[in-house]
Amino acid sequence: MAEPAAAPIIEVQDLTRRFGDFVAVDAVSFRVERGEIFGYLGANGAGKSTTIRMLCGLLAPTSGSARVAGFELPDQAVRVKSSIGYMSQRFSLYTDLEVAENLSFFAGAYGLRGARRRQRIDYALEVAGLTDRRRALTRDLPGGIRQRLALASALLHEPTLIFLDEPTAGVDPASRRSFWRLIRQLVREGTTVFVTTHHLDEAEYCGRVGLMVDGHLTALDTPAALKRTHVPGTMLAIGGDLSVPALRSALAGQDGVLDIQPFGRALHVRVRGPLSDPDAMARALERAGITGADITPTEPTLEDVFLTLAAGSTRQNEL
Amino acid sequence: MDGLRRARAMALKEVMHILRDRQVLVFALGMPVLLLLLFGYAVSFDVEHIPLAVIDQDHTPQSRELRAAFVSGDTFVPVVETSDAEAVEPLFRRNVARIALVIPHGYGRALGRGETAEVQLLADGSDNTTASVALGYANALALSVNQRSLATILGTAEPPLSVRVRTLFNPGLESAIFLVPGLMVLILVIIAVMLTALTIAREYERGSMEQLFSTPVGRLSIILGKLGPYFVLGLVQVLLTLTLGVALFGVPVNGSVLLLFAVAAVFLLAMLMQGLLISVVARNQMLASQLALLSTVLPALLLSGFIFPIENMPPLLQGIANVLPPMHFVRALRAILLRGNGIAVIWPDVLALAAFFVVLLTLATRRFRRTLA
Ligand SMILES: Nc1ncnc2c1ncn2[C@@H]1O[C@H](COP(=O)(O)OP(=O)(O)OP(=O)(O)O)[C@@H](O)[C@H]1O
Ligand SMILES: [Mg+2]
Numbered sequence: 001m002a003e004p005a006a007a008p009i010i011e012v013q014d015l016t017r018r019f020g021d022f023v024a025v026d027a028v029s030f031r032v033e034r035g036e037i038f039g040y041l042g043a044n045g046a047g048k049s050t051t052i053r054m055l056c057g058l059l060a061p062t063s064g065s066a067r068v069a070g071f072e073l074p075d076q077a078v079r080v081k082s083s084i085g086y087m088s089q090r091f092s093l094y095t096d097l098e099v100a101e102n103l104s105f106f107a108g109a110y111g112l113r114g115a116r117r118r119q120r121i122d123y124a125l126e127v128a129g130l131t132d133r134r135r136a137l138t139r140d141l142p143g144g145i146r147q148r149l150a151l152a153s154a155l156l157h158e159p160t161l162i163f164l165d166e167p168t169a170g171v172d173p174a175s176r177r178s179f180w181r182l183i184r185q186l187v188r189e190g191t192t193v194f195v196t197t198h199h200l201d202e203a204e205y206c207g208r209v210g211l212m213v214d215g216h217l218t219a220l221d222t223p224a225a226l227k228r229t230h231v232p233g234t235m236l237a238i239g240g241d242l243s244v245p246a247l248r249s250a251l252a253g254q255d256g257v258l259d260i261q262p263f264g265r266a267l268h269v270r271v272r273g274p275l276s277d278p279d280a281m282a283r284a285l286e287r288a289g290i291t292g293a294d295i296t297p298t299e300p301t302l303e304d305v306f307l308t309l310a311a312g313s314t315r316q317n318e319l
Numbered sequence: 320m321d322g323l324r325r326a327r328a329m330a331l332k333e334v335m336h337i338l339r340d341r342q343v344l345v346f347a348l349g350m351p352v353l354l355l356l357l358f359g360y361a362v363s364f365d366v367e368h369i370p371l372a373v374i375d376q377d378h379t380p381q382s383r384e385l386r387a388a389f390v391s392g393d394t395f396v397p398v399v400e401t402s403d404a405e406a407v408e409p410l411f412r413r414n415v416a417r418i419a420l421v422i423p424h425g426y427g428r429a430l431g432r433g434e435t436a437e438v439q440l441l442a443d444g445s446d447n448t449t450a451s452v453a454l455g456y457a458n459a460l461a462l463s464v465n466q467r468s469l470a471t472i473l474g475t476a477e478p479p480l481s482v483r484v485r486t487l488f489n490p491g492l493e494s495a496i497f498l499v500p501g502l503m504v505l506i507l508v509i510i511a512v513m514l515t516a517l518t519i520a521r522e523y524e525r526g527s528m529e530q531l532f533s534t535p536v537g538r539l540s541i542i543l544g545k546l547g548p549y550f551v552l553g554l555v556q557v558l559l560t561l562t563l564g565v566a567l568f569g570v571p572v573n574g575s576v577l578l579l580f581a582v583a584a585v586f587l588l589a590m591l592m593q594g595l596l597i598s599v600v601a602r603n604q605m606l607a608s609q610l611a612l613l614s615t616v617l618p619a620l621l622l623s624g625f626i627f628p629i630e631n632m633p634p635l636l637q638g639i640a641n642v643l644p645p646m647h648f649v650r651a652l653r654a655i656l657l658r659g660n661g662i663a664v665i666w667p668d669v670l671a672l673a674a675f676f677v678v679l680l681t682l683a684t685r686r687f688r689r690t691l692a
Contacts, residue, residue: 088526090526091526092525096336096339105328105331108331
């Protein structure tokens with residue numbers, strides 16, 4: 001009953017979830033194509049996990065429709081569950097059990113048997129890098145390895161689509177990079193990945209990114225297109241120990257200053273018109289008494305997109 | 320078939336948890352032993368050498384026979400002999416006597432006419448347990464003496480005195496024998512409700528329930544797999560408690576062991592459902608353990624007839640006791656063990672247990688479904 005391979009693997013129309021009077025996810029619509037890495041970005045409480053829970057058949061939508069892996073939700077939730085993998089935001093393997101016991105249990109839960117079961121458990125051990133440590137207690141594993149193990153166990157039944165809810169939260173940068181290598185590997189093998197993240201640099205790895213603000217999907221496109229559309233103008237990074245107010249007053253009265261945001265140690269100034277030229281900018285700053293500022297043109301990041309779009313958020317605003 | 324396989328995977332996992340967590344096993348197997356020893360040896364409900372005041376206002380051969388019957392065993396020791404009924408209260412107050420037998424004037428004559436004669440038993444109510452046990456015992460004694468006297472006079476066959484006493488109480492009121500069924504209830508209740516409520520609440524609390532729900536494992540497989548190991552553990556405990564009861568205290572097994580296990584199985588199922596319901600409602604271990612304690616250990620101790628006789632309770636408590644499983648299970652166990660009764664006698668209790676199971680199964684699975692979305 002699966003649909004032709006060309007059909008989108010996720011099709012969501014006006015998906016809404018309320019908790020009492022509170023609208024956690026508000027009429028969200030999007031499609032995810034097969035073989036994509038689809039990123040879902042948003043501040044705490046934006047509604048990312050709630051969306052994922054609905055798409056995994058864990059939570060009934062209040063209204064709207066969702067079709068996942070060819071099956072209608074929530075009616076065909078059981079069939080959806082057989083074709084997807086889900087790695088929840090909390091680590092939810094059993095920490096009092098051994099690595100192999102966890103995998104063996106989830107293999108049983110997915111209904112794997114015989115040779116295939118052994119083969120998939122071996123594969124999962126390899127993915128997690130735990131082939132030699134299958135008897136280790138899960139609670140003794142470091143965070144990065146745990147996340148790999150959680151991913152591996154969600155892959156046991158060879159799902160065509162996998163949902164990862166903040167898989168790299170609280171994981172060191174090196175482990176994050178190796179985790180993302182793994183994700184790209186899966187996508188090369190034909191899996192579709194739906195991933196939420198707080199790390200904007202990770203969102204750059206995604207084919208397309210959806211941006212959630214207060215339960216609304218406010219933007220959805222490739223990272224490059226998002227930047228073009230939502231962060232127009234030229235981005236200049238200005239180094240030197242300047243504060244936002246200081247720079248703002250220095251550039252007061254200048255035409256074409258769109259936005260000033262702190263970014264790491266520097267400030268990101270988005271400008272249009274003559275000031276787009278670093279030399280012109282340097283002269284403008286010198287006229288205001290700021291000399292020797294280190295000005296370099298730079299690419300807007302997804303963080304700039306996020307800050308622009310989340311400006312009106314009433315919920316939390318920090319990524 | 321798939322469902323069964325998944326239930327088996329769940330059950331295997333649960334066994335792993337149990338084996339990993341030594342505390343559970345120590346708790347489950349150590350508690351029956353500990354409780355049996357504690358209640359069997361240290362806390363004696365036996366009443367012996369109760370100081371008895373005999374107020375004989377009749378002074379007939381019949382009244383002397385009744386007095387003799389009372390003091391022949393170890394239960395009562397005559398400390399005062401008088402014919403003054405007013406003397407009783409001061410005796411109780413000064414703790415000289417705990418129970419008083421008042422044989423009123425005309426007792427012998429009434430018996431002689433073939434009527435039932437009345438005697439009065441007064442007990443010091445300040446020590447409730449002793450009082451109720453002593454009163455019950457004295458009652459049985461007086462009744463049997465009366466009937467024997469009547470039978471002698473009327474020339475009918477002597478009623479089987481010993482059987483009559485036994486059906487009212489176990490012979491000699493040996494508390495260990497009487498307590499084993501009650502202890503079994505307490506132990507099973509704690510294991511079945513407490514452990515299952517905790518293990519399921521733990522899955523909610525740690526987020527693994529969500530992970531479970533994301534797999535195709537069905538609700539029924541989760542319930543079967545989660546509760547199965549505790550069901551088996553519960554039956555092992557029945558065996559352990561029974562064996563210890565027989566070996567240490569000479570608990571008689573007059574009825575069918577098979578029937579006993581069957582009744583225990585029904586009771587366990589009811590308790591497991593209660594544990595499931597509690598965990599689904601509470602969803603965290605702290606609240607679950609408190610609810611489990613309140614809703615199981617208390618009824619098992621107070622409303623099972625294990626320590627306090629149900630008949631003496633206010634109607635409301637009697638009503639509650641009748642709805643909850645512990646009293647029915649204690650009654651059925653005592654009937655099977657001590658009296659050797661079969662299903663023909665205990666079916667109302669079994670029915671009550673089964674009804675409780677069905678109601679809780681319905682409630683628990685309905686609540687459990689909601690969480691699945
Ligand atoms: N079961 C629930 N009952 C009531 N409110 C809920 C429930 N689940 C989520 N919410 C609320 O819905 C909003 C969205 O929650 P959600 O978990 O989807 O956010 P999120 O985008 O995943 O955030 P985070 O980055 O913190 O994980 C939050 O305000 C949350 O408090
Ligand atoms: Mg979340």
